[in-house]
Amino acid sequence: MKQALTIAGSDSGGGAGIQADLKTMTAFGVYGASVITAVTAQNTLGVQGFETMSIDLVDKQLDSVLSDLNFSAAKTGMLATSQIIKVVAKKVKEYQLENLVVDPVMVATSGDILLAKEAIATIKEELIPLAKVITPNLNEAKVLIGRDIAEEVSLELLASELHKLGSEYVLVKGGHQVGENAIDLLYDGVEFIEYTSKRVDTKDTHGTGCTLSSAIASNLALGYDVKEAVKRSKKYITEAIKAGCNVGNGNNPVNHFAMVYSFE
């Protein structure tokens, strides 16, 4: 059985973070293991609080799983602090973790901050250069290349500037753009590829970013190349948003259960 690892934060509400990642991996038939970096008190309305794990415990979790299991891909989500990013980068190198998907999570759908400001430089310098693919949303893309959030920048320009940070591929997600379609742009330094779906008219997009990045990691683990992995993941997220999970009173999560039975 193919195995994938998520290194991310826990969402008590079950919609994003580790919980979304493991549900996604399961839907693709990939065995998912997890290294938890932080525990959030969270629901569909927002993040009510969080605490990070000690560096020692993050380090130990990484050693536990990397010395025993056999991962064909991994993803990172909420890493919270500079110190956690450093420990993750060190272990990725030490164990030569392949097919690393870095989702540079900074802010939750609700607007709550999930990454310390000073950690942005660390993620750029230490983790992104080790990634096969990075998956920033529009705002994360602008922050990573030092642009103002309010600035209008094309997906092409964002992707080409981000590519200079050293990952093999960049996928800029256009979920937060307005318009009829939800367009994501993949760039490998040579070719731009657009992945387009009809925008679903919903506020229930909690966990979309986590789901997309863990779907990409799952498909890389299954042996698909990056272009095909992104294509399959975009299809998955679109259908999971359409199906939705009416579980809370805020921004509800996407639906993985429908996907387990209906994908392909």
Ligand SMILES: Nc1ncnc2c1ncn2[C@@H]1O[C@H](COP(=O)(O)OP(=O)(O)OP(=O)(O)O)[C@@H](O)[C@H]1O
């Ligand atoms: N309303 C929508 N309809 C269809 N696809 C969408 C919609 N919103 C987001 N997506 C898709 O979902 C994926 C995640 O994109 P998004 O830009 O929302 O990421 P994110 O901001 O990191 O997510 P999160 O809100 O979980 O942090 C992308 O493939 C994007 O195109």
Ligand SMILES: Cc1ncc(CO)c(N)n1
């Ligand atoms: C734990 C966690 N990771 C990532 C996100 C991004 O949506 C979130 N809301 N919560």
